[in-house]
Amino acid sequence: MCVWWYKAGMDVSGGNHRHEAPWKRMSKEELDNQYSPSRWVVRLGAEEAMRTYSQIGNEVSKRARATGRSLLNVPYGDGDGEKLDIYLPEAVSEAMPFLVFFHGGYWQSGSKDTSAFMVNPLTAQGVAVVIVAYDIAPKGTLDQMVDQVTQSIVFVQKQYPGNQGIYLCGHSAGAHLAAMMLLADWTKHGVTPNLKGFFLLSGVYDLEPIMHTSENAPLLPALEDAQRNSPLWQLETAPTRPADPACRILVTVGQHDSPEFHRQSREFYQTLCQGGWKASFEELHDMDHFEILWNLTQEDYVLTQSLFK
Ligand SMILES: N[C@@H](CC(=O)c1ccccc1NC=O)C(=O)O
Numbered sequence: 367m368c369v370w371w372y373k374a375g376m377d378v379s380g381g382n383h384r385h386e387a388p389w390k391r392m393s394k395e396e397l398d399n400q401y402s403p404s405r406w407v408v409r410l411g412a413e414e415a416m417r418t419y420s421q422i423g424n425e426v427s428k429r430a431r432a433t434g435r436s437l438l439n440v441p442y443g444d445g446d447g448e449k450l451d452i453y454l455p456e457a458v459s460e461a462m463p464f465l466v467f468f469h470g471g472y473w474q475s476g477s478k479d480t481s482a483f484m485v486n487p488l489t490a491q492g493v494a495v496v497i498v499a500y501d502i503a504p505k506g507t508l509d510q511m512v513d514q515v516t517q518s519i520v521f522v523q524k525q526y527p528g529n530q531g532i533y534l535c536g537h538s539a540g541a542h543l544a545a546m547m548l549l550a551d552w553t554k555h556g557v558t559p560n561l562k563g564f565f566l567l568s569g570v571y572d573l574e575p576i577m578h579t580s581e582n583a584p585l586l587p588a589l590e591d592a593q594r595n596s597p598l599w600q601l602e603t604a605p606t607r608p609a610d611p612a613c614r615i616l617v618t619v620g621q622h623d624s625p626e627f628h629r630q631s632r633e634f635y636q637t638l639c640q641g642g643w644k645a646s647f648e649e650l651h652d653m654d655h656f657e658i659l660w661n662l663t664q665e666d667y668v669l670t671q672s673l674f675k
Contacts (some may be wrong), residue, residue: 423480470538541569
């Protein structure tokens with residue numbers, strides 16, 4: 367099922383006309399602008415938005431840890447940075463569903479320690495939440511981050527083989543890392559995770575334009591690095607199939623996200639549909655790049671409700 371909330375003016379022709387990609391006509395300055403989400407926040411200035419972002423992240427994570435039902439800094443690999451936090455519901459059982467979250471920060475900032483946004487509403491509903499740390503740049507390369515995220519999911523599956531489903535959620539750069547799991551070859555890891563759903567919030571799925579921005583260029587030394595790590599490019603070139611045909615993918619973007627972020631989400635959603643994935647697309651009304659995530663602390667927020675379902 368592919369569900370698309372159509373908006374006037376959208377290109378619904380279906381194909382992804384990469385050679386006509388609008389970013390190719392943009393100046394470096396315009397690309398920097400399009401790929402700086404804080405500049406598109408409407409209710410706060412850019413710097414204030416970033417300050418508020420860490421403040422909220424800090425507070426909610428402290429609150430989530432205060433319940434005492436968490437296993438913190440659990441190693442999922444041998445590296446120093448390969449740790450995750452598990453937040454458990456009151457009633458722990460073999461067959462809990464798991465939501466695994468990957469934070470954003472353009473692969474260069476952010477931490478699991480300040481990213482427990484959805485923990486309290488979800489654990490209250492019997493869902494175990496896992497917040498994953500990965501080695502951000504410059505320590506980690508994109509290939510390493512993708513590998514670490516893969517390992518973290520393998521760890522959850524091996525640790526909780528009776529799980530009722532693993533749902534991946536990522537914000538911004540974290541949505542990119544979660545989306546890369548659509549391409550993962552699990553056979554190498556000796557276990558196929560019970561992936562039931564993906565919640566991709568304001569993500570970047572084609573990294574090529576990022577190569578031309580000042581802040582992010584060092585992450586992607588060559589076009590091959592960008593293509594290898596672009597789920598949009600990969601799925602267009604070599605489509606993959608879900609291990610579980612019931613696995614669903616929700617691609618969301620905030621109304622106030624930049625036009626490039628809108629284009630990325632829309633094209634990724636279209637590519638998923640063309641590849642036979644069960645995808646849906648939602649533009650979240652009056653939300654900016656950060657509110658889309660902050661609001662997951664609220665039970666009555668439309669996305670929290672989607673997670674419950
Ligand atoms: N320097 C970026 C920061 C940024 O993009 C960001 C910050 C926190 C969490 C997610 C982010 N974006 C994607 O990963 C900006 O200007 O918005």
